[in-house]
Amino acid sequence: MLVLVPHLFPPPQLLDAAQGMHLPTLQTLLARGRRESCPAAGTEAALCEALGIEQQQDWPVAPITLEADGGTAGSAYWLRVDPVHLRVMRDRIVLAGDAPDLTSDEADTLASAIGTHFGDALRPLPLRPQRWYLRLARPAALTTTPPSLAAGRDIQPLLPQGPDATQFRTQLNEVQMLLHDHPVNQAREARGALPVNALWPWGGGVLPAAHPHPWRIACQHEDLQALARFTGASVNSSIDASSDVAVFDALAAAIQAGDAFGWREALHRLEQTLAAVQTRHARVSLVDPVRGLACHGHRMDRWRFWRKRSALGTLLRADPWRETSRSDSVSPSPACGMGRGKRAAPVS
Helix, strand or coil: CEEECCCCCCCHHHHHHHCCCCCHHHHHHHHHCEEEECCCCCHHHHHHHHHCCCCCCCCCHHHHHHHHCCCCCCCCEEEEEEEECEEECCCCEEECCCCCCCCHHHHHHHHHHHHHHHHHHCCCEEEECCEEEEEECCCCCCECCCHHHHECCECHHHCCECCCHHHHHHHHHHHHHHHHCCHHHHHHHHCCCCCCCEEEEEEEECCCCCCCCCCEEECCCHHHHHHHHHCCCEEECCCCCCCCEEECCHHHHHHHHCCHHHHHHHHHHHHHHHHHHCCCCCEEEEEECCCCEEEEEEHHHHHCCCCCCCCHHHHCCHHHHHHHHHHHCCCCCCCCCCCCCCCCCCCC
């Protein structure tokens, strides 16, 4: 079974929160499983990889979710341009973890204002209040960062890169000025709601070929559910022992908010989940697609007594993990044990 756990390995300032925690299933897996480094490309990328959705210049999330939202992707190139809130800090600008809770009317009004200003060069299609799309005349030479990976972080190194990036960044800066004093945002701020002060481009591509298979995918986020259903997988919002691939994302919100108590509570829920799935699955792979670390465990690993079950805070330190993974894995995969661009068989 593959379990994607974004933010399993926390930043150093949260490690002290693990002091005194006793989570035997998680600690045994981390201490005695096979360690591996992998791309820190985000949950969407890791799930696409597992489902056999091939990477284009970006992972093609936009055309897949567009179809799930009732649109028709055809053969066009689509880009997500989601409405977001950027927080201006003392020394950086940070992408807020939660998308602004726009109503349909607010989304339509803001998207219309942007389209009127830019014309066909930038005319967002708000099929859902939090999911906007942009159809481009030709594929953009861009590489982007999904908001799940960028949330809570300095946006400067995460902005679009590539030959078309300069033009896009110029347009996005102009969008910020356009949105700054828009009446919709003024009304939102007056009632204490987050204003939409930027668009976040990501997930561009053309609709890929699907490779149907009968996997059981457990995830709650609608983007991830759309990716799973695109490949014909059955989707459940909760993780159980019958899942082939699961996304446990309860740690992400706590990490992005710096909430040590919430992070501890989420770790306890992860322990309960792992204890349940190990009763059915002989093999369990934990992958943190944000930090780029993985651990592949087997029931027989409990006999690896030379691997001491250390304190949880020690096991969750990322830097020693990376050093150990180099010697613990004979030939580290670029995709945490999932063949790049190929459908991976679920470990069970």
